[in-house]
Amino acid sequence: MTILTVCIFSFNRGQYLRNCVESICACIPEADIVIFDDNSDDPETLAYLEKAGDFCRIVEPREVGTIKHGGLYHNMNAALDLLRDSPMLCFLQDDTQMVRPVSSSELKEIGELFEKNPGLGFVHPCFIRGIDLKKRQVTPLAGPAPGFFYRQDTGQSAGIHYSDLVVFKPGRLVDAGWCFRQSEPANDTQARELFGMMAYMWLPFAMWLPEVPAYRGKKKTLGLRLAEKKKCVGFYPFKLLSDDEVEQVREHEPPRLPVAEDFLECTPFSPPVPWTYNPLTGLRLLKNVNNLEVAFRRWFKS
Secondary structure: OOEEOOOOOOOOOOHHHHHHHHHHHOOOOOEEEEEOOOOOOOOHHHHHHHHOOOOOEEOOOOOOEEEEEEHHHHHHHHHHHHOOOOOOOEEEEEOEEEEOOOHHHHHHHHHHHHHHHHOOOOOEEEEEEHHHOOOOOOOEEOOOOOOEEEOOOOOOOOOOOOOOOOEEEEEHHHHHHOOOOOOOHHHHHHHHHHHHEEEEEEOOOOOOOOOOOOOOOOOHHHHHHHHHHHHOOOOOOEOOOOHHHHHHHOOOOOOOOOOOOHHHHHHHOOOOOOOOOOOOOOOOHHHHHEEEEEEEHHHHHO
């Protein structure tokens, strides 16, 4: 049985989905890939899903999502139910990618980390977003093993016990009675109650792509469209870290805080730093326009 199954949650971003899948194939060729698509309807995505069906498992949603992340958490629960007997799962989304090779021995080490720490629920495989450091500093705490650390709780709503991008043992979640709730903060609260702190990697292997076109409830508002234009959103995939770069990170003492902008480079060029992951970040007026339109939509539907 494959040590790791990677689940990708997808909607209407064919170019990004392709990049995510290709990065997994390049970095963990032995991994199984399962794509949970949220009823995409654009031709590019549908064409790629048909092609990817030759070497990936494609799963359609079981429920229609009504919350702001579409059917994301419904599909996460479907993944947990469908793959509950898998040794280890990694949840990614179509606007993320793998950034370095991960060997079978490293995957076994992550599996052993869970075995040696029965209260550990999740490992976060991604770099820290530089933009987050503007809100609060990240203070690393001693982790469950040398290659991992915990993050000091400074009162944020998520990211201490849970993230939507995680590695975990599905059987452990099932045994604990876990059910994915409809927001990241709600899941962070659940993870705190059932497990404890999430482990961060000093040498992560995945990351969100910066400045990606965003979908909210599957239909873009005027405020969101204007924000995307202002931010020059686009396709900025990461170059894979070389073996030498990986080794330099491993050997650095003390370990450097894994902030994405300090380690990763986009192609054909990197957007200005700090990178953002929601076009509305830092644009208060357009964010208010977006929120107003979303409120009107909900009111007219009620």
